[in-house]
Amino acid sequence: MNCRRLNKIEGIGAWWHRLWCKECRSAHKADAVIARGVRQWQETPAPTDSLSRTLAALGIVPTQLGQPLSPAEIRSRLGRALLLVGLGIFIMALTQPETIGRSVLDPLLTRQGLFGGAAGLWALIALFSYLKPLAAMLTDYVPLFGSRRRSYLVISAGLASLLWLTTLLTPNSPAMLTIACIGVGAMLALGSTVIGGFLVEQGQKYGATGRLGALHQMLLHLAWMIAAPLSGFLAGMAFHLTPIFSAALLLILAFCSYGLMREETSAPPVKHTVKDSWNQVRSLARSRTMWSLAAILILVFSVSNFSTVLSEQQAELGFTPALQSLLEFTGHAASLAGIMIYLLICRRYPLQSLLIPGIIGNALGTLLYLGYHPHLTPAEAVAIEIFNGMASALIAVTLFDLAVRAVPVGSECLGYAILMSVINISSRFSDLLSVHLMSHYHFSFAMIVGLSAGSCLLAALAVPFLPREVVSRREGEPALPPRRSLDAGRAQSAPV
Amino acid sequence: MEEREWVQQIVRGDAAARERFVVQFHESVYRWLRYLTGSGQEETAQELTQETFLAALRGLDRFEGRSALVTWLHRIAYHQFTHWLRDRRQQEHWHTGLEAAEELADPTGKNAWESLCLRQALKQLSEAHRDTFILHYVQQLSVQEVAEVLEVPPGTIQSRLYHARQKLRELLQEPAVFQAEHQEIGAAPAEIACRMERK
Numbered sequence: 001m002n003c004r005r006l007n008k009i010e011g012i013g014a015w016w017h018r019l020w021c022k023e024c025r026s027a028h029k030a031d032a033v034i035a036r037g038v039r040q041w042q043e044t045p046a047p048t049d050s051l052s053r054t055l056a057a058l059g060i061v062p063t064q065l066g067q068p069l070s071p072a073e074i075r076s077r078l079g080r081a082l083l084l085v086g087l088g089i090f091i092m093a094l095t096q097p098e099t100i101g102r103s104v105l106d107p108l109l110t111r112q113g114l115f116g117g118a119a120g121l122w123a124l125i126a127l128f129s130y131l132k133p134l135a136a137m138l139t140d141y142v143p144l145f146g147s148r149r150r151s152y153l154v155i156s157a158g159l160a161s162l163l164w165l166t167t168l169l170t171p172n173s174p175a176m177l178t179i180a181c182i183g184v185g186a187m188l189a190l191g192s193t194v195i196g197g198f199l200v201e202q203g204q205k206y207g208a209t210g211r212l213g214a215l216h217q218m219l220l221h222l223a224w225m226i227a228a229p230l231s232g233f234l235a236g237m238a239f240h241l242t243p244i245f246s247a248a249l250l251l252i253l254a255f256c257s258y259g260l261m262r263e264e265t266s267a268p269p270v271k272h273t274v275k276d277s278w279n280q281v282r283s284l285a286r287s288r289t290m291w292s293l294a295a296i297l298i299l300v301f302s303v304s305n306f307s308t309v310l311s312e313q314q315a316e317l318g319f320t321p322a323l324q325s326l327l328e329f330t331g332h333a334a335s336l337a338g339i340m341i342y343l344l345i346c347r348r349y350p351l352q353s354l355l356i357p358g359i360i361g362n363a364l365g366t367l368l369y370l371g372y373h374p375h376l377t378p379a380e381a382v383a384i385e386i387f388n389g390m391a392s393a394l395i396a397v398t399l400f401d402l403a404v405r406a407v408p409v410g411s412e413c414l415g416y417a418i419l420m421s422v423i424n425i426s427s428r429f430s431d432l433l434s435v436h437l438m439s440h441y442h443f444s445f446a447m448i449v450g451l452s453a454g455s456c457l458l459a460a461l462a463v464p465f466l467p468r469e470v471v472s473r474r475e476g477e478p479a480l481p482p483r484r485s486l487d488a489g490r491a492q493s494a495p496v
Numbered sequence: 497m498e499e500r501e502w503v504q505q506i507v508r509g510d511a512a513a514r515e516r517f518v519v520q521f522h523e524s525v526y527r528w529l530r531y532l533t534g535s536g537q538e539e540t541a542q543e544l545t546q547e548t549f550l551a552a553l554r555g556l557d558r559f560e561g562r563s564a565l566v567t568w569l570h571r572i573a574y575h576q577f578t579h580w581l582r583d584r585r586q587q588e589h590w591h592t593g594l595e596a597a598e599e600l601a602d603p604t605g606k607n608a609w610e611s612l613c614l615r616q617a618l619k620q621l622s623e624a625h626r627d628t629f630i631l632h633y634v635q636q637l638s639v640q641e642v643a644e645v646l647e648v649p650p651g652t653i654q655s656r657l658y659h660a661r662q663k664l665r666e667l668l669q670e671p672a673v674f675q676a677e678h679q680e681i682g683a684a685p686a687e688i689a690c691r692m693e694r695k
Contacts, residue, residue, distance in 0.1 A: 034610075
C-alpha cells in the first residue's frame with residue numbers, strides 16, 4: 001500500500017481518486033470488510049444470563065433497569081409511543097387556530113383591520129411556530145417536575161385547551177381574540193416540539209424512526225385533508241362549536257399524555273446552566289451530520305413548493321375550482337399511499353438505498369408538470385398529481401426518517417426543532433421564491449419546474465457525506481455507536 | 497450526569513447508581529475479556545468480568561476522575577486477565593480457527609463472514625497490535641484511553657493502529673478469496689476455519 005494519497009483525502013476527492021488508483025480501490029474494499037467485521041463483532045451479544053450472574057455475584061438485586069426487555073414489552077412500549085405520537089401530531093395539527101379556526105375566526109379577527117389585515121394577523125398568530133428551537137432548548141435542558149417531556153406536554157395541551165375556551169368570552173374583542181389565538185399558537189408550538197422530541201427519543205430507542213416518521217407525515221396529511229371541510233362545517237353550525245371541539249381534543253391529549261407517557265422521573269435532574277445549553281447548541285452547530293442533512297433538506301424543499309404558481313397555471317389552463325380541489329385532494333391521498341409504500345420498504349432496505357432513488361423519483365415527479373399544456377385532460381392532470389404526490393411523500397418521509405436518526409442523543413427536541421424549522425422555512429421560502437421569479441424575472445412555469453427538479457437532484461451530492469452508522473441500518477435495527485474512522489492519521493479524532 | 501457525581505452516588509451506597517454502573521459497562525467489559533481469554537473460556541471471561549466489577553466497586557472511592565470510567569474499567573479488566581494468565585501459566589492466546597466459527601451466532605448467516613475474515617486476519621498481527629486494534633475499533637476507546645489501558649505512550653498506540661490497519665488491508669484486499677471460502681462454511685465451519693488457519 002504505497003499510494004501517497006492513501007488516507008490523505010476523503011469524500012468526493014477520495015471517490016474520484018479511487019477511479020484511477022487500483023491500490024486505493026483495494027484498500028477501500030478492505031476497509032469496508034474491516035468496518036463490517038467490527039460492526040458484526042460489536043453486535044455479538046454477551047450470553048443472556050451473563051449480566052444477571054454478574055449482578056448476583058456483586059449482591060445487587062436487579063430492578064427493571066437490569067433486565068433486558070422482552071419482545072412483548074418492547075411491542076407494548078412501542079405501541080404506546082405510536083399511539084401518543086399519533087394523537088399528539090394529529091390533534092396539535094388540527095387544533096391550530098389557522099387550521100380549524102380560520103373559517104370562524106377570520107371575520108372576527110379582521111373586523112378592525114389590526115396588524116395589516118388577515119395576512120398579518122395569521123402570520124403573527126403563527127409566529128411561535130418559527131421559535132420552536134427556543135422551546136426545544138427549554139424542554140431538553142430544563143426538566144419540569146422531574147421530567148423532560150410529560151410535564152411540558154400535559155401543561156401545554158391543558159393551557160391550549162383553556163385558551164381556546166377563553167375565545168368564547170371574547171368574540172367581540174378582536175384584540176383579546178388575537179391574544180388568545182397567539183397564546184394557543186404558542187402552547188401548540190411548545191407541545192408539538194415536545195411530541196417531536198419524544199418521537200425522536202422513542203424512534204432511536206426502538207429502531208422505529210421510519211414507522212414513527214411515517215405516522216407523523218400520515219397524520220399531518222390527514223389533519224390537512226379534513227381541516228378545511230371540518231372547519232367549514234363547525235363554523236356553519238355555531239361559533240362556539242369550534243373552540244369547544246378544539247378544547248375537548250386538547251384535553252383528551254393532556255389526559256392521554258399523563259397516562260401513556262413514561263419517563264424516568266427518578267432520574268437525577270439535568271444540570272442546566274446557560275453555558276451547558278450553549279455548549280450543546282455549539283456541538284450541534286459543529287456536527288457535520290446536521291450540516292449535511294440541512295443542506296439536503298434545503299435543496300429538496302427550498303424550491304419544491306410552487307403551489308401558488310401551480311394554482312395560477314391551472315387557472316390559466318382553464319381548470320375549474322372543482323377540478324383544482326379534486327387535484328389537491330388527490331395529491332394528499334397519493335401522499336398517504338406513498339407513505340404506506342415507505343412503511344413496506346423501510347424494513348427491507350437500508351436507508352442509504354432509499355435516499356438516492358427517492359430524490360430522483362421526486363425530481364421526475366416534479367418534471368411531470370412540464371406536461372401541463374392547453375390540451376391537458378383532467379385524467380392526465382390527476383395522473384400527474386398521483387405520481388407527484390407519491391414521489392414527494394416518499395422523499396419527505398425518507399428525509400424525515402433520516403432527520404430523526406441523525407439527531408444527537410440528549411438534544412432530541414432541539415435537533416428535531418431545528419430540522420423542522422429548516423423544512424418549514426424552506427417550504428415557505430420556496431413558494432415566495434417561485435412567485436418572485438415569475439413576477440420579477442419573468443421565469444416561465446417550465447423554468448420554475450426545471451429549477452425545482454434540478455435543485456432536488458443536487459441534494460444527491462450531499463448524501464455520501466452522511467455517516468454510515470445512520471444510513472446503513474434498516475428500520476427496526478438497533479442503533480450502533482458511531483464507528484471509529486479507519487484513518488490512522490486521524491485516529492485521535494472523534495468518530496465519523 | 498457527570499461521572500464524578502455518579503461515582504459519589506455509588507460510594508454513598510445508592511443501589512440504583514451501582515446497578516446502572518454495572519449495566520452500562522457490562523457488555524463492553526465482557527466483550528473485552530472474552531477476546532482476551534480466547535476460545536472455550538466463556539466461563540473464565542464471566543468470572544473475570546465479575547472480578548473486574550468487584551475490584552472496581554471496591555476501589556471507586558479512590559477513583560480520581562483523571563481518566564474516563566470506561567478506561568479505568570478496561571485497565572482493571574486487563575490487570576485481572578494478566579493475573580489469571582500468570583496463575584494459569586498460559587503464555588499464548590487460543591485463537592484457533594475453531595474460535596471464530598464457534599463464536600458467531602450464525603456462521604452460515606450471510607452477514608457474518610466479515611467478522612470471521614477479520615478475526616482470521618487479526619491472528620496474523622502481533623498481540624500488541626491486535627489488542628490495540630480491538631480496544632480502539634471494537635471497544636471504541638480513544639487513542640489516549642487505549643494508551644492508559646495498555647500503559648504505553650499515545651504515540652505508540654497511533655503507530656500500532658497505523659501498522660495494524662496497513663497489515664489488515666494487505667490481508668483483506670481480496671475479500672473474494674475469503675468469500676469463496678465462506679460459501680462452504682455452511683457445510684463444515686470448523687474444517688474451513690482450520691483450513692484458513694493453515695494458510
